[in-house]
Amino acid sequence: MGTHELSNCPRSTLRDRASRLLGVRPEIGIQPPSVTHGRTWNRGAVDGVELSWGTPRTQAWLLRPAGHTGPDLPAVLLLHGHDGVKFYGKEKVADGPDGIASGTAALRRRGYDGRSVAEGLVEAGFAVLVHDVFPWGSRRVDWQDFPARAQRAGLAFENESERYEAAAREHEHGLAKTAILRNMPLAGTILREDLHALAVLRATAGIDPNRIAISGFSGGGARVVHLLTCADVQAAVITAMMSTFEDIADGHADDTTWAMITPGLPAVGDWPDIAATAAPMPMLVQFAEYDLHFGIDGMREAERALERAYTGSDSLNTEWYADRHRFSAAMQSAAARWLVDNV
Numbered sequence: 110m111g112t113h114e115l116s117n118c119p120r121s122t123l124r125d126r127a128s129r130l131l132g133v134r135p136e137i138g139i140q141p142p143s144v145t146h147g148r149t150w151n152r153g154a155v156d157g158v159e160l161s162w163g164t165p166r167t168q169a170w171l172l173r174p175a176g177h178t179g180p181d182l183p184a185v186l187l188l189h190g191h192d193g194v195k196f197y198g199k200e201k202v203a204d205g206p207d208g209i210a211s212g213t214a215a216l217r218r219r220g221y222d223g224r225s226v227a228e229g230l231v232e233a234g235f236a237v238l239v240h241d242v243f244p245w246g247s248r249r250v251d252w253q254d255f256p257a258r259a260q261r262a263g264l265a266f267e268n269e270s271e272r273y274e275a276a277a278r279e280h281e282h283g284l285a286k287t288a289i290l291r292n293m294p295l296a297g298t299i300l301r302e303d304l305h306a307l308a309v310l311r312a313t314a315g316i317d318p319n320r321i322a323i324s325g326f327s328g329g330g331a332r333v334v335h336l337l338t339c340a341d342v343q344a345a346v347i348t349a350m351m352s353t354f355e356d357i358a359d360g361h362a363d364d365t366t367w368a369m370i371t372p373g374l375p376a377v378g379d380w381p382d383i384a385a386t387a388a389p390m391p392m393l394v395q396f397a398e399y400d401l402h403f404g405i406d407g408m409r410e411a412e413r414a415l416e417r418a419y420t421g422s423d424s425l426n427t428e429w430y431a432d433r434h435r436f437s438a439a440m441q442s443a444a445a446r447w448l449v450d451n452v
Contacts, residue, residue, distance in 0.1 A: 120418070124386035126377045128339040132297030133304070141308035150206040151175055155231050157206065160238075161247075162309060167302065168247035169240035170205050171313065172231050183320035183343075183452045184236040186310055187227055188303065188336075189245065190436075191328030191366045192216055195277040196270065198246025199239040202329075203227035212270060222438040226326070233445040235322075235452075238310045242302045242332075244277070244284060255280050285367035294371045300335045307340055322346070322452045324444060326436040327402075331369040334380065337387040344391040344451040346444045349402070349434050351394050353379050353414070356407020364402045381411040385418030391451040392419075393426045393444060400434040424451075 128134070147159030156176070160169040173182060189198050200210035201217070204225050209217070217223050227237045241247040255263070255276045263276030281295075288295045311318040322344040325333045330350025337345060354375040357365050374383070384392070394415060396408050412427050419425035426447060430440055 120386045120388065123378045123382065124338050127374060127383050127386065130294075130297075130371055130373045130377060131300050131335055131338065132293045133300055133339050139301075139304040139308045141312040142305055144309055148206045152204065152208070155204075155228055159206065160240075160309070163302075163305065166247060167240055167242075167306070168199070169238060169306065169309070170199055170203055170227075171310075172203065172227055172237045172239075173315070174231055174234060174236075177315075181315055181317040181320075182236040183234070184238065184310055184313075184316045184322070185230050185448065185452075186303075186307055186321065186323045186342075187230065187237050187239045188323065188325035188329035188332040189239060189241075190220075190326045190330070191368065192220060193278070194274060195245050195249050195281075196273050198241035198248065200246065202326075203237070203239045220326075220435045221441070222435075224438055224441060226436065226441055229441050229445050230324075230448070233449050235448065236310075236313075236316055238306060238313075240302075240306045240309075242299045244281075248302070250277065250280060250284075252276065256283060259283070281367055285370075289372055295367045296331070296335055296369065296371045299332060299368055300339070303332055303336055304340060307336070307342075319343070320452050322448055324348075324448070326350070327434065328366045328368050331366065334384045337384060337390075341387075342390070344393075344448060345387065346393045346395070346448065347384065348395040348436050348440060348444065349397045349400055351381060351384070351396060351411045351415075352403035352407035353381065353410050355379075356404045356410070359404065359407075361403055361407075379411075379414060381414035382418065385415055388418050389422035389424045391424040391426075393428070393447045393451075395428045395430065395440050395444065397430050397432045397434055399432060402434050 142162040145161045149158045157172045189202050200213050230237045259276040259280040262279040263272040266272040285295045324346035326348040330347040
């Protein structure tokens with residue numbers, strides 16, 4: 110049991126204030142939605158099934174070790190990142206019934222050493238749920254629904270894929286503005302959808318609901334931090350998404366997704382402090398030394414803040430990689446090994 114569960118704990122107060130700014134009341138439980146099952150498949154060491162829920166429909170894949178018939182499995186809710194690509198969501202980190210999505214091959218090579226993150230976790234013995242969230246993948250905005258300004262930004266490109274992504278990139282600002290005006294930040298909409306996915310995973314037959322971890326790279330790491338403000342899990346991995354708000358404001362905001370920027374949140378607590386509201390829950394934070402999304406001083410200060418929050422506990426692990434902003438094969442393997450030891 111973490112100390113954040115004590116009503117007089119400062120982290121409990123921070124957790125409550127942060128979750129409410131994100132538009133979630135932590136005392137209100139999220140019930141699992143009705144789930145529809147689609148196609149099933151086997152590919153080598155992985156069995157998969159399509160899932161969908163909600164209105165509009167969220168598409169997801171649940172992956173397990175092939176042929177598993179033993180005890181309930183530990184599981185990972187794998188949160189896809191931003192990646193500058195909104196046409197795809199779950200396809201960036203997992204393969205579905207049709208194999209790797211053709212439009213993600215270059216992204217996989219650039220950001221993931223060509224690997225399926227989900228497959229590595231399944232090979233380590235986990236069930237993995239990966240789902241789309243607004244506005245990515247099956248929850249993306251259709252071209253005809255982009256406002257004229259976003260469409261004009263896209264029409265500067267001849268390639269259809271580049272056209273869509275340019276429009277979606279421009280439209281993210283409008284989505285964030287609209288969300289703020291409706292008192293539900295974009296990060297809060299994403300958080301609610303992630304909470305529903307976590308509820309689906311907990312309620313899935315063959316999954317141990319007491320052995321669930323969450324993991325995400327880049328924008329997926331931001332989603333992990335937000336989930337930790339209002340959900341209790343066994344462990345969490347945050348990859349290449351840890352610095353301070355001051356560092357981000359000092360020249361890095363333009364490269365930062367609105368999924369990490371919530372009005373009022375910096376006044377409540379700094380980014381590492383918000384992540385640490387889950388302490389002493391086991392947490393792995395992976396830093397990329399040459400990550401141009403953050404400054405090295407900001408990342409080092411965030412690491413020190415996490416270490417202060419975890420004082421007296423050995424359940425925080427931080428790792429540094431001489432790499433740029435990506436989730437390399439070495440980082441993926443290290444994360445999988447750490448999860449095996451902590452879930």
